[in-house]
Structure formats: structure tokens, C-alpha cells
Amino acid sequence: MTAARIPRDVVVKGFSVIDGKAPGIWMKGIDITVENNTVRHPSGDDYDGLRFFGDDLKIVHNTIGDISRTAPTRTRTACSPSPRARSRALRTRAT
Secondary structure, eight states: OOGGGSOEEEEEESOEEESOBSSSEEEEEEEEEEESOEEEOOBSTTOOSEEEEEESOEEESOEEEOOSSSSOOSOOOTTSOOSSTTOOSEEOOOO
16 A cells, blocks of 8 residues: 555444454554444454554444354453454454
């Protein structure tokens, strides 16, 4: 992505992604805020609820649950991930 095409100053607020394609939310850019969103049971890829890349990112008051490769059973958080390998609520990598 060229510097002119990097998203800046974006707010994503109040969305629900239920049984959608993983990752439920993908954020990349500078000064991006993801607030008050819900992701439940993302499917496919590696079942991430949220992936994020960039600088000055804010992840505030979101609900991410039912992170597994099977049918939804209970809410999970980043602190209590699914016992299945590679299923996670949050994910980022160095760029």
C-alpha cells in the first residue's frame, strides 16, 4: 500500500458480524478506532475474531466470542481461547 492509500482517521462503531467469514474485523491503517462491535463465531481461514495492523489503533468495548472451528457453544475472550489450535479472538503480526 502506498502512503497515499493507507487508511487514516477511521471509526468503525456499532456493527455485528455473526457467523461471518473470518476475520470478523480486519483493521489496518493509522489512527483507526474499532468500538462497540460484536463478532460471534467467525468461520473459515483461521477463525480469528479481529486482526489488526498499523499505528495508533484503538480497540474499545468490543465483544468477540464463540471462537472455534465448530458450532457456537459459549462466549470466549482473548484470555480464554478455544482449546482448538490457532483459533483466537485477536491477532496481529509485525509488518
